[in-house]
Amino acid sequence: MTDFIADRAATRKPDFSNAHLRKRYRAEARFKLYGIAAIVAALGMLAFLLGSIVMTGSSAFTQTEIALDVTLDRAQIDPNGTLDPEVLAKGNYRKIVRDAIRAQFPDVSGRRDLRELYRLVSTGSDFTLRQIVETDPGLIDTTQTIWFKSSADIDQLNKGAIPRDVVESDRRVSDAQIGWFDKLSADDRTRRSFNTTFFTSGDSREPEQAGVxxxxxxxxxxxxxxxxxxxxxxxxxxxxxxxxxxxxxxxxxxxxxxxxxxxxxxxxxxxxxxxxxxxxxxxxxxxxxxxxxxxxxxxxxxxxxxxxxxxxxxxxxxxxxxxxxxxxxxxxxxxxxxxxxxxxxxxxxxxxxxxxxxxxxxxxxxxxxxxxxxxxxxxxxxxxxxxxxxxxxxxxxxxxxxxxxxxxxxxxxxxxxxxxxxxxxxxxxxxxxx
Amino acid sequence: MTEAFHVENNPQPVEESVSGMSEAVEAGMPEVDAAHAPTKVKADNVDVFYAEKQALFDVSLDVPENQVTALIGPSGCGKSTFLRCINRMNDTIPICRVTGDITIDDQDIYDPAIDVVQLRARVGMVFQKPNPFPKSIYENVAYGPRIHGMAQGKADIDVLVESSLQRAGLWNEVKDRLSESGTSLSGGQQQRLCIARAIAVNPDVILMDEPCSALDPIATARIEELMDELRQNYTIVIVTHSMQQAARVSQRTAFFHLGYLVESGATEMIFTNPEDKRTQDYITGRFG
Missing domain, CATH: 1.10.3720.10 (MetI-like)
Incomplete structure (x- = not known):
């Protein structure tokens, strides 16, 4: 009985035919292909993800700035000339910044237009100015050209994130603001510089002052x-x-x-x-x-x-x-x-x-x-x-x-x-x- | 004398073992006098259980001082289990239970007052597979003396390392590369490093669990020579699967079978004139 089975088993030989071999090679090649495809797909996804993040995010590392000629009027900052830090901290820097903007566009009048005009620069500009004066009180009573951060909307306009070709009511920047900004640009009073604020400050309601x-x-x-x-x-x-x-x-x-x-x-x-x-x-x-x-x-x-x-x-x-x-x-x-x-x-x-x-x-x-x-x-x-x-x-x-x-x-x-x-x-x- | 060895199907080990022994005698080794050597390790009625399963049955064996005692027997017969009782390595297996008495120099090593760590410093062990620490050759040997406070400073340790490596016959091969990893050595060198590591703490007894099974014949011969030298200072118990090895290196042999110590005595007696039929069958290659 066992001899009979052994005899039958002995007649069976492995399939050494070319067809068998080709089938095995094809299966191996297919398996390799699937593996490569999986890796390519995974890398593609990763590249897409990282690419989209970098594409969207890289512009945040620059910030539009506007140069203004600021007259640091002693009467607004330190009327008694004491140079007392407490007095310096309470100076009316907002008015100085606003005066500087108005000086660029003397023909703008009316409450609404003026408010829009003031919105060209960041609301944090008075703090920026205060810090400059506090570090160097000697600047009082001089006129300086200082680069202020633009407001976030102007920044977005400058970066092309706010389109100019839509109806005025559909965008956050008015036609007048676009006109003023373009004029400032033409006067070389705008630039895009590295956004240090993003790395040096905490969160803020104002995007241009927000940092990580x-x-x-x-x-x-x-x-x-x-x-x-x-x-x-x-x-x-x-x-x-x-x-x-x-x-x-x-x-x-x-x-x-x-x-x-x-x-x-x-x-x-x-x-x-x-x-x-x-x-x-x-x-x-x-x-x-x-x-x-x-x-x-x-x-x-x-x-x-x-x-x-x-x-x-x-x-x-x-x-x-x-x-x-x-x-x-x-x-x-x-x-x-x-x-x-x-x-x-x-x-x-x-x-x-x-x-x-x-x-x-x-x-x-x-x-x-x-x-x-x-x-x-x-x-x-x-x-x-x-x-x-x-x-x-x-x-x-x-x-x-x-x-x-x-x-x-x-x-x-x-x-x-x-x-x-x-x-x-x-x-x-x-x-x-x- | 050689009657028991004349078995048709396996004449080879006979000649080897006999010539091995006669060489040892010719080489002027100390006289083997098993009957009169003082007993170093004494086991009395030792039973070992792994959970419910009994692995050793009532083993009583005397291991004489400054001799090599070989434990032989088929796989799973309990010889390694017995060996690991002598330095209480079985303690690390939670389900393992040992009953009976084992004494070293008349001191019960399972006495609760005995500190197992100190016991293991007195009873060194060399394992089947060379297992140097993945540290430098120097550190491998220096580790034992260091943790046992055997040396006062670096100079002391240097001396211990050198003498241990010399006694293990490894010094000349490694003296220029002591800072290289112990695992970079060849298998035979690694095993000699493990022996150096064991003798660095100056134990009384050295247990060897099939120390040559992972080595080639040349490295094996080297270790066997070493054992013969070491037995002048140490008591050696070796587990081996090779009967030729047991015949070559040991003065006493104990044959284990299915958890029982079948027979023990002078190696010459066991190999030439065994009392038990099972021993005779095993050494003549009828089973195992």
Missing amino acids: LGAVVGTTLTLVVTLILSFPIGVMSAVYLEEFAPKNRWTDLIEVNINNLAAVPSIVFGLLGLAVFLNFFELPRSAPLVGGLVLALMTLPTVIIAGRAALQSVPPSIREAALGVGASPLQTVSHHVLPLAMPGILTGTIIGMARALGETAPLLMIGMVAFIVDIPRSFTDAATVLPVQVFLWADAPERAFVERTSAAIMVLLAFLILMNLAAVLLRRKLERRW
Whole structure:
């Protein structure tokens, strides 16, 4: 019986025909093609996304400015000539700026026309002027040519974002304003310069005065809190669970719960933060401290899971080797296992931190969505973060916030790339030790 | 003497093992006097359980001082389990339970008062697969002395590292590249590095768990020579699958089968005149 089967099996030979071979080659070529197509599609999407962000956002890095000849009349600034900073701060700079604009267009009259004329420059121009006078009071009683930021609408007009060929009532800039601006341009009194304000100031209702620094500082402070809390606690938990804890029903339960926590929607962590940190512990609202705490809770499961995976991937022979020469369990872990697992743990932490960096929902719950002009100086100051800033600006009606939204996204991405770069460098340094 | 070895289907190991032993004698090794050597490690009625499954049954074995004791037997017979009881490496397996007594120098090593870390410093171990730390050669050897406070300064450690590497027969090959990674060495060198690492803490007993199974014959020969030298200062217990190796390097042999210690005695006796039929079947290659 078995001989019969063996005989039959022996007559069967592999199919070495060309048709069979061609079929296999075709299948391999097809598979390769699918792979390349998938990668091209993914890269194309990414390029499209980044391209559209850069196209929309890059104009936010420049700002239209208008040069005005300002007469710094002593009577308006410092009538008694005391040069007292308090007096200087109270000077009527608005009138000086307005006089300077009117000097350019002496024939404009009437309340409505004048108001439109004044709107050529930013409402922040009087502050700009005040700062100039405060830094150099010697300028009083002289006439200076000073570049003022144009208002956001004029800026958008200059950048072509507000079309000139539509009906006047359908655009935010009047025909008269366009005429004045063109005349200023013809006189070489307009220019586009680098928008430093975008990087040096906090949020503002006026797009031309709005910047991301407040959000960048807020993000930094929040992530510092997140990292300080989630990294050590996460690594400790992972080390304890993986290397020391007995394997029993309790540790199984803990493991299941950690895995579940990693999948909990982030807004739930926000609600938890609201209930626990704000309502129960009465920590300050909108503060990076609370934001960091909430994000740390959210990041912890990721760090623990990545940490455990990294520890598991350390070969057991290293543990045996260390225990074999009489290292204590703690020495085994701290001298050998943990350093070997560290690159993996860092990768996991960075993934968690990157997720925390982009998180908006839980921060809305604890009030980090508030409109905050001041740059936060401490962990308890009211602050906002970059993704929330993007969210706020995306919601703003002004045309000029569109480009700023994209620009803020670029800053956010740059932040992310910087963080990842730091992690890669750190990893490489740690790995080079062996 | 060689009667038991004359088996048609496997004559090769006979000649090798016999010649191996006679070489050792010719080389002027210390007289093997198993009966009179003081007992270093003594196991009494040792049972080992993995959860409900019993892996070792009532093992009693005396390991004499300054001799090489080989544990042989087919795979899964419990010889590695027994070896790992001697430095309590089985403690790291949570489901493992050991009963019975094991003493080293008449001291019960499973006594709750015994610190397992100190025990492992006294009982060094070399594993099947060379497992140097992914650090420099120097650091590999210096690690043990450092954590046990054996040296006062760098000079002390340098001396320990050099002498350990010399005793492991590796010094001349690595003295110019001590800062290179231990993992960059060849397999045989790595295993000798592991031996150097084990003897750097000056243990009383060295356990070797199939130390040559991942090595080529030349590297194996090197390690075997080393064992012969080391036994003057240390008590060595080696698990091996190679009966020729057991015959070449050991003075005492213990044969394990299915968790039982079937027979133990002078290597010469076990290989030439085994009492138990199972031992005879195994060493003549009828099973295993």
